[in-house]
Every structure is written in structure tokens, then in C-alpha cells.
Amino acid sequence: MAVTSPGLTSSEKKHWWLTNRKMVEKYIKDARNLMGSQEQSEIASALSLLDSALALSPRFEQALELKARALLYLRRFKDVADMLQDYIPSLKMASDDSGSLSSESSSQHLSRERVKLLGSGNSSSYSPGRDPSFKCFSVSDLKKKVMAGLSKNCDKEGQWRYLILGQACCHLGLMEDAMALLQTGKRLASAAFRRESICWSDDSFSFSNVPVSGDITITIAPSMPPRNPIDPESVNQLLAQIKLLLRRKTAALAALDAGLYSEAIRHFTKIVDGRRGAPQGFLAECYMHRASAYRAAGRIAESIADCNRTLALDPACIQALDTRASLLETIRCLPDCLHDLEHLKLLYNSVLRDRKLPGPAWKRHNMRYREIPGKLCALTTKIQELKQRVASGETGNVDYYALIGLRRGCSRSELERAHLLLCLKHKPDKATNFIERCELASDGDLDSVKDRSKMSALLLYRLLQKGYTSVMSTIMDEEAAEKQRKKAAAALQVAQAQVAVAIQVQQAQESKLESEKNNSVFQGVFCRDLAVVGNLLSQVGFNRPITVKYEALSC
Numbered sequence: 001m002a003v004t005s006p007g008l009t010s011s012e013k014k015h016w017w018l019t020n021r022k023m024v025e026k027y028i029k030d031a032r033n034l035m036g037s038q039e040q041s042e043i044a045s046a047l048s049l050l051d052s053a054l055a056l057s058p059r060f061e062q063a064l065e066l067k068a069r070a071l072l073y074l075r076r077f078k079d080v081a082d083m084l085q086d087y088i089p090s091l092k093m094a095s096d097d098s099g100s101l102s103s104e105s106s107s108q109h110l111s112r113e114r115v116k117l118l119g120s121g122n123s124s125s126y127s128p129g130r131d132p133s134f135k136c137f138s139v140s141d142l143k144k145k146v147m148a149g150l151s152k153n154c155d156k157e158g159q160w161r162y163l164i165l166g167q168a169c170c171h172l173g174l175m176e177d178a179m180a181l182l183q184t185g186k187r188l189a190s191a192a193f194r195r196e197s198i199c200w201s202d203d204s205f206s207f208s209n210v211p212v213s214g215d216i217t218i219t220i221a222p223s224m225p226p227r228n229p230i231d232p233e234s235v236n237q238l239l240a241q242i243k244l245l246l247r248r249k250t251a252a253l254a255a256l257d258a259g260l261y262s263e264a265i266r267h268f269t270k271i272v273d274g275r276r277g278a279p280q281g282f283l284a285e286c287y288m289h290r291a292s293a294y295r296a297a298g299r300i301a302e303s304i305a306d307c308n309r310t311l312a313l314d315p316a317c318i319q320a321l322d323t324r325a326s327l328l329e330t331i332r333c334l335p336d337c338l339h340d341l342e343h344l345k346l347l348y349n350s351v352l353r354d355r356k357l358p359g360p361a362w363k364r365h366n367m368r369y370r371e372i373p374g375k376l377c378a379l380t381t382k383i384q385e386l387k388q389r390v391a392s393g394e395t396g397n398v399d400y401y402a403l404i405g406l407r408r409g410c411s412r413s414e415l416e417r418a419h420l421l422l423c424l425k426h427k428p429d430k431a432t433n434f435i436e437r438c439e440l441a442s443d444g445d446l447d448s449v450k451d452r453s454k455m456s457a458l459l460l461y462r463l464l465q466k467g468y469t470s471v472m473s474t475i476m477d478e479e480a481a482e483k484q485r486k487k488a489a490a491a492l493q494v495a496q497a498q499v500a501v502a503i504q505v506q507q508a509q510e511s512k513l514e515s516e517k518n519n520s521v522f523q524g525v526f527c528r529d530l531a532v533v534g535n536l537l538s539q540v541g542f543n544r545p546i547t548v549k550y551e552a553l554s555c
Contacts, residue, residue, distance in 0.1 A: 020056045024063065027053035031066055035073070043073045068164045077441055078360065080168035085362050087161050088169065089177050159188050163235075170242060172441055173281025174362065175249075179242045186235050245271060245278060252289065261297040265290060277439045281363075284313040288320055300327055300403050301464065305426050308456035309434055312449050316358040318347055319366055331399045333463070334390050341383050348376040400467030412475050419468045426464065431457030 027049045034046035050067040053060065064083075071079045085091055162185030170178035252267030268290035272283060291306035307324040310317050321344045328337035351357055351372050357365045367375075401408055404418050431453045440446055 024053045024057050024060060028060075028062055028066065031070075035066065035070060038073075040074065043070050046070055047074070065160045065164075068160065072164055072167060075171075075443065077168040077171040080164060081172055081362050082360060084161060084165045084168075085360075087165055087181075088174070088362050089180050090174065090364070091362050159185060159192065162188065167238070170238065171279050171439060172362075173279040173283070173285065174364070175242050175246055175279075175282055179239065179246070182235060182239055182242075186239075241276060245282065249286065249289075252286075252293075256289065256293050256296075259296075261293045264293040265297070268293065272434065272437065274437065277437050279439050280313050280441050280445075283434075283438050284310050284317065285364075287313070288317065288323075291320070291323055295323065295327060298402075299405055300331060301405065301422055301426065301460070303327055304460055305457070308460060309453065312453035312456065313438065315452065316347060318344065318358075321347070329386070331403045332394065333398050333403075334386055334395055336459070336463075338383065338386050338390065341379060341386070345376065345379055345383065348372055348379065352376070398467070398470075400470050403463065403467050404471065406471070409478075410471075410475070412472070412479070415468070415471055415475060419464070422464050423461070426457060426460055428454060428457045428461050 031046035031049040031053070034042040034049070037043075047067065047070040050063050050070060053063040054067065057063065068080055068083060071077075071083070081088065162181045166178045166181030166185060169175075169181060248267050248271050252264045252271070255261075255264035255267060268286050271278060271286045272290070278286075287306045287310045291303045291310065294300075294303035294306060304324055304327050307320045307327070310320040311324075314320070321340050325337050325340035325344065328334075328340065347358065351369070355369075357363075357367075357369060359365075401410075404415070404422065406414060406418055432450050435446070435449060435453070438449075440449065
């Protein structure tokens with residue numbers, strides 16, 4: 001019957017607002033106390049309290065900051081990036097991709113184009129008529145503006161985004177973004193320190209009073225949780241590590257573009273085999289580039305192994321699947337090639353179904369969404385051609401010489417040496433050694449990464465063993481045929497020698513007879529009577545003339 005008065009409604013609203021504010025402050029206070037213990041279970045409880053606080057006040061700055069720190073403590077870097085993805089410098093969607101997406105995804109892309117920098121205040125000072133976003137038309141321009149600190153109107157409470165998101169980007173492999181964010185956060189912290197130190201007296205000045213936004217730690221090791229407060233020295237160490245990795249990657253890519261494949265392989269090997277671990281996404285990218293260098297250098301087995309490592313770290317890497325399928329087709333291993341192409345076709349279909357590239361929005365890809373339909377059509381045609389080749393019986397004609405990296409007609413020693421080196425490098429027991437130098441984005445991915453790497457390494461090892469057996473049997477057949485040829489050649493040579501000796505003997509006999517006929521000497525008793533000699537010769541029947549040398553004949 002009675003109508004509620006406006007004054008009662010406003011008082012109820014005020015009471016409700018005060019109650020919510022007290023509850024939010026209580027949640028935040030309890031969360032701070034729990035996070036001070038530096039224990040995983042306590043931080044997880046603090047995270048649930050912060051979620052409750054954000055459910056009541058979604059834009060409360062302190063709750064957002066504590067939640068981001070709690071996620072960073074728990075090594076949930078993907079959640080940090082998803083939470084603050086609008087602040088990642090490189091997350092500016094291409095305008096040509098938005099035309100092929102739905103209206104909902106297009107609106108999301110347009111909102112991401114307005115990349116937000118640091119907030120101009122907490123939730124209490126937020127005004128709806130004020131635009132807190134900053135428009136950017138290119139990623140490089142955005143990076144320059146982020147690194148130059150053009151957001152001068154941001155206050156002290158917004159600096160935590162740079163440092164926390166910079167660490168998360170570093171652990172996720174977004175090195176360029178991490179360097180830009182950490183450098184900007186470091187510069188803003190130094191500027192805040194200088195502004196605050198002006199009003200300090202000489203007695204109260206202490207380096208421990210540096211107003212760095214929160215107790216955060218930076219760590220590269222995957223097993224050590226952050227424990228110590230952030231300081232300029234730790235920021236410098238992390239930035240030095242990021243710059244070192246980026247310098248080596250840039251040098252390797254430059255060598256690869258220049259055609260210096262051995263130099264590119266050497267630089268990428270320094271990255272993946274370094275003493276300090278590297279993030280999972282960054283390592284997957286380096287393995288993929290090194291696989292391209294191995295392929296260009298003609299080392300097919302090493303290229304397939306690097307593709308296997310890339311797919312173990314990132315199962316949805318389209319480039320790795322495409323490269324491995326091309327390598328298997330090069331050596332005419334058609335069944336395995338068809339398997340990879342079918343997997344790639346499923347990925348393309350899922351991209352078209354979800355209307356976005358695989359992975360989160362901040363993940364980098366080397367292709368655009370609009371290229372997928374054309375690639376899918378070409379892939380379908382190629383799969384049909386390979387199926388026809390398999391049906392015609394081309395499955396057993398594998399080029400194992402190209403797989404092992406040998407020339408046709410190689411010796412047994414060359415095959416054994418190449419096979420030994422490949423087995424030592426690609427043995428299945430050593431397939432998971434690269435994970436020790438990899439900082440996984442999530443600890444739950446360890447078992448799946450190990451399983452994928454072991455399975456792919458086992459398939460490659462079996463292919464190498466089969467190739468060794470096939471090439472060795474070919475070499476043994478060639479050696480047996482060569483032995484038979486040598487034996488036949490030796491027998492032929494002996495026969496030819498015997499014939500030559502017989503011919504020489506016959507020729508010697510003939511020459512002897514001829515010489516005997518030409519040089520016949522008739523010896524007999526000496527007789528001084530020529531008439532008697534003539535009678536004797538006539539009786540014998542010798543009618544040929546005889547050369548007679550007259551010397552001191554006397555009658």
C-alpha cells in the first residue's frame with residue numbers, strides 16, 4: 001500500500017554501498033595477510049578471496065593488483081596475460097582479419113585496437129565520460145610510445161601492470177613485449193622514486209624506501225616460486241637475459257636470411273642449449289627456425305627432430321606440422337606424411353569453426369585468418385594426390401639416403417659413422433633432455449610434453465633404424481656383387497695369362513723351327529775327295545745347293 005520514499009531508497013543504497021565496501025576491504029586485508037606467508041596454499045586461498053572482492057567491485061584497483069600478483073606467485077602466467085591482455089603492446093589485431101570474422105569477434109577486435117595503457121586512477125575516481133584508452137595504429141608505434149613513457153598522466157597505483165605483465169610475458173615467450181613493459185616499469189618506478197625523494201630529509205633517505213609497486217619477484221627458473229621483493233638489480237638481470245636471447249635470435253635470423261645456414265644453426269643452438277632456461281613459447285619458436293635452417297642445409301633427420309620438439313612444446317603449431325609433412329614427402333615416406341597432413345586439416349577446420357587462430361588472443365602466429373580457406377583447399381587436393389600415390393604402391397620407395405644424409409654408393413664406414421651420430425643424438429632415452437632447459441608456462445604441461453616428445457622421438461628412431469637396415473643391405477649386396485665381379489675379373493685375368501703364355505710358347509717353338517730350317521748345318525767326316533762327297537749327298541737325296549766356303553783346300 002505504502003510507497004517507498006526516495007529518502008529511504010537512497011539510505012538503503014548508501015547502506016548497501018557501505019556494506020559492500022567494508023566487505024571488499026575485509027577481503028583485501030585477509031588476502032594481504034595470506035599472501036604474506038609466501039605459501040602456495042595460502043596464496044590460493046587469497047586468490048579466492050580476491051575473486052569474491054572483484055565480484056562485488058570489478059574495477060577495484062587494489063583487488064586487481066593483488067590478484068595479478070597472486071597469479072604470478074602461483075606461476076599462472078597465462079591467466080595473468082588473459083587478465084591484462086589489453087595492455088600487451090603487440091596485441092593489435094590486423095584490420096583485414098576483422099572482415100572475415102563474425103560481428104561479435106569483430107567488436108572484440110575493435111576494442112582491442114584501443115589498447116589501454118595505465119589506468120588514470122582507481123575505481124573510485126573513474127568517470128564514464130572519460131576515455132581511458134589510447135588509440136594505436138601500428139605495433140611498432142605502440143612499442144615506441146610505451147617505451148617512451150607517453151602515459152605521463154598515470155599515477156603510482158597503475159605501475160604494477162608494467163612489472164607484473166612484463167614478467168608474465170617473459171615467461172610466456174613474448175620477449176619483445178616483456179622488454180618494453182619492464183623497461184617502462186623500471187623508468188616509471190625511478191621517476192616516482194625521484195619525485196618522492198625530493199620531500200625526504202637526509203636522515204630519512206634510504207634505498208629501502210624505493211616506491212616499487214608491490215612485492216614481486218622475477219625468476220627464470222621453472223621450479224622456484226617468487227619470494228623476494230622486486231628491486232632494480234633483479235629487473236636489470238631479467239632485462240639482460242631478455243636482451244641476450246633477442247640478440248642471439250636476431251643474429252640467427254639474419255644468418256638464415258643471408259643463406260649462412262651453419263651460422264644460423266650455431267646461434268639457435270646457443271639459445272636452446274644455454275645454461276639458463278628459456279620460456280616454452282620462445283624455445284618452440286627457436287626450434288622451428290632451426291628446423292628451417294637444417295632443412296635448407298639438407299639435414300633432414302635433424303630438421304624432423306626439431307619439428308618434433310616444436311610440436312611437443314606447442315601441439316597446435318601449424319608451421320611445424322606443415323614443415324614435417326614436407327620433409328616426409330621429400331624422402332617419400334608417404335604414410336607418415338599423410339598422417340601429418342590429416343592433422344593439419346583438422347587444425348584448419350577447427351580454426352574455421354572457431355573463427356579464430358588456435359590459442360589465446362596474445363599468442364603469435366605466422367599466418368592470418370584469411371589465408372586459412374585457401375590453404376585448406378590446397379591441402380585437400382594434396383591429400384587426395386598422396387592417397388592415389390599410396391594406392392599405386394609407392395609406400396616402399398623411401399629415400400633413406402636423404403634421411404641419413406649420405407650419398408648413393410657410400411661405403412660401409414660412412415654409413416656406420418652417420419648412423420652412430422644420429423642414434424646418439426636422437427635416441428628415445430634422450431628425447432626429454434631438452435625439457436630440462438625449458439621453462440614451461442604451466443607445471444601441468446610437463447607430463448604431456450614428455451609423452452609427445454617420447455612418441456615422436458621413437459617414431460624417428462625407428463625410421464632411422466629401418467633406413468640403416470635398408471642402406472646396409474644395399475651396401476652388402478653391392479659389396480657381394482663387387483666381390484663377384486672381382487673374382488670373375490681375376491679368373492678372366494688368369495685365363496688370359498695362360499692363353500698368353502701358350503701363345504708365347506707356340507710362337508717360341510715356331511720361331512725355333514724356322515731358325516733351325518734356315519740355319520741347318522751338315523756335319524760329317526772330312527774327305528779330301530769332292531767326288532766322294534758328291535756321291536754321298538746324292539745317295540741321301542739332298543738336291544739343294546750348299547753354300548761352300550773355300551778355305552785352304554788342297555788336293
